[in-house]
Amino acid sequence: MKQLVIFLIVATGGYQQQSVVRSTAHETRNNEQVIRISASTFEFNPREITVRKGVPVVLELTSQDRHHGFKLSAFELRVDIKPGAVEKVRFVPDKIGNFIFLCDVFCGDGHEEMSGTIKVVEQ
Amino acid sequence: MNDLMNRRDLLKLGGMGVAVFVSGTKVRAGGTRQKMNDSFYFVQLSDTHWGFNGPTINPDSQGTLKKAVAAVNALDDQPDFIVFTGDLTQTTDDPKIRRDRMAEFRDIVSQLKVKTVRFMAGEHDASLDRGEAYQEFFGDLHYTFDHKGVHFIVLDNVSDPMAAVGEKQLQWLRADLKQLNTDARIVVLTHRPLFDLAPDWDWATRDGAAVIEVLLQHQNVTVLYGHIHQEHHHMTGHIAHHAAKSLMWALPEPGSVPKKAQIPWNATEPYKGLGFRNVEARVRQARYEIEELSILKG
Numbered sequence: 281m282k283q284l285v286i287f288l289i290v291a292t293g294g295y296q297q298q299s300v301v302r303s304t305a306h307e308t309r310n311n312e313q314v315i316r317i318s319a320s321t322f323e324f325n326p327r328e329i330t331v332r333k334g335v336p337v338v339l340e341l342t343s344q345d346r347h348h349g350f351k352l353s354a355f356e357l358r359v360d361i362k363p364g365a366v367e368k369v370r371f372v373p374d375k376i377g378n379f380i381f382l383c384d385v386f387c388g389d390g391h392e393e394m395s396g397t398i399k400v401v402e403q
Numbered sequence: 404m405n406d407l408m409n410r411r412d413l414l415k416l417g418g419m420g421v422a423v424f425v426s427g428t429k430v431r432a433g434g435t436r437q438k439m440n441d442s443f444y445f446v447q448l449s450d451t452h453w454g455f456n457g458p459t460i461n462p463d464s465q466g467t468l469k470k471a472v473a474a475v476n477a478l479d480d481q482p483d484f485i486v487f488t489g490d491l492t493q494t495t496d497d498p499k500i501r502r503d504r505m506a507e508f509r510d511i512v513s514q515l516k517v518k519t520v521r522f523m524a525g526e527h528d529a530s531l532d533r534g535e536a537y538q539e540f541f542g543d544l545h546y547t548f549d550h551k552g553v554h555f556i557v558l559d560n561v562s563d564p565m566a567a568v569g570e571k572q573l574q575w576l577r578a579d580l581k582q583l584n585t586d587a588r589i590v591v592l593t594h595r596p597l598f599d600l601a602p603d604w605d606w607a608t609r610d611g612a613a614v615i616e617v618l619l620q621h622q623n624v625t626v627l628y629g630h631i632h633q634e635h636h637h638m639t640g641h642i643a644h645h646a647a648k649s650l651m652w653a654l655p656e657p658g659s660v661p662k663k664a665q666i667p668w669n670a671t672e673p674y675k676g677l678g679f680r681n682v683e684a685r686v687r688q689a690r691y692e693i694e695e696l697s698i699l700k701g
Contacts, residue, residue: 347564353603360565380603380662386530386564389494392605392663 312336312370319361319383320344322390330399331373339369349385352398358384373400443551444683444692446475446482446517449629450649452527453511454493454504460652460665463673468511470698471650471679476516482681483550485517488629488647489525489561489594491541498536505540521548525594525630526561534562545572547579552686554583558593560608566595567609577617588686591618591626596646598639601657606631615639625691631657633676634695645693648678674699 313335318325320343331337341350343361350369351358354377359367382395451468461467475485492504505528512520522541529537534544544559556579560568568576583589591597597611608614618624624642632649633656653666653676669675674697683692 349565351603382603382605384566384602384605386494386526386561386566386605388496388531391494395662 312338314338314340316340316342317350317396318342318344319348319350319394321346321388322383322394324350324381324383324394324396327396328399329396330401332403333373333376333400334403336370336372339371341367341369346387347385348383348387348394350381351384352379352381354379360385373398376400376402441552441686442683443483443686444480444681445550446478446485446679446681447488447627447647448475448485448650448679449488449647450490450525450632450651451487451508452490452493452649452651453508454495454500455651456493457652457665459667461668461677464651467650467674467677467698468508469514472511472514474696474698475679476514481517483517484519484521485515486521486592486627487512487523488592488627489523490527490629490649491522491525492528493651494527494531496531498532501532501536502539505536509540521555521557521592523557523592523594524559524561526564526566529559529562530564533564534559537562545575551684553588553590553684556589556591558591558597558614560593560595560597560611565609566605566607568614569610573610573613573617576614580617580621583621585620586622588684589618589621589624590684590691591624593626593628595630596628596637596644597626598637598644600631600635600637601663604657604663606657615642618642627682634680643691645691647680648676648695650677650679650698653677 313331315329315337317339319341341359341361343363345363348361349358350361355371355373357369357371359369361367377400379398379400380395381398383391387394448471453468455461455464457464491508492501495501524534524537524544529544538544544562546557548555556576558568559572560566563569595608596606597608597614600606619640619642622641626642626644627647628644629647631646632652632654633646634648635646637644654663655666666676678695678697680696681694
């Protein structure tokens, strides 16, 4: 089973430490890139993800606290994320670049900061 | 005092204020203000975010709204009424703090000389509890009122945290418009832009296209809104949309930076980017003259 390296930014103490932590996601037998993203006030975890162009991606989205949204305009994706459920989103990244995803359900004082980046690279 | 003098006084009060006149699809700066029997004016204030605390963004967060109230009260020619287009308060998870902020806001704006004040909610006021606290203090989330031949429609695109007006309110809007002639003078007041100004910056209404489609059936519709913390003008067909400045912090122009962020306070130009506006309605012509004002005298 191949492994896909993704990047995870962790929050520590009272401020956001921009240290990058390596994490892994696995690929299924169907050659899909499976990435789990957890949403909580007011961040996605991980919030920097690298995927490969042309390889199908499955995002498994969960919420740790309240109703959030996941919107990735570059690939015309959006889904509601609610506690207790796993939302799966499939897409095939067909272009290279850095693309912002964000929470589009108002969730509180830090809502406007709740975003992340998907980086699509060549295979 | 003649009307031109009144305008000069407003500009003096507004410091670097710029007069903008809106007529159909043409937007131009300058000109004179001609008050006619069929005209009136009102003041729009927006995005006051009472309760916000961020010294690098607005070190006068406790004083800006009060200064704005004083500036409006100092206008020689008092408006017929005043509208607040949402985000009266800064959001909070704590229902008690939310109500405390709303009570404080209400107390401050009660000092306005003009007692006809129309409120509407922003997402900071209403999204976390679907407008429960807001309605306790300020009443309905969507409603209409009429003034001197103009029909005002207050639309709620914030109490649903998904930034939608919703089918129920759309039906209410259709029913309201059905009672009006197609050439009726209509002003829509709302918080978020009804068109897709910058969806990735949360500057859109999810079902705004459906709202605009309904509004397009009428010939004379103008939309005044807030949310984006800056002056902005846009046309969708024959409908003009005008965004107002905030009274707490400014935001960058849509798409001008990779990530939306509050513009830091500039000590050399305090209150830059903040302000309120006068809107003069010329009813017979269905024209609206907008004058941008800052809260500083000088």
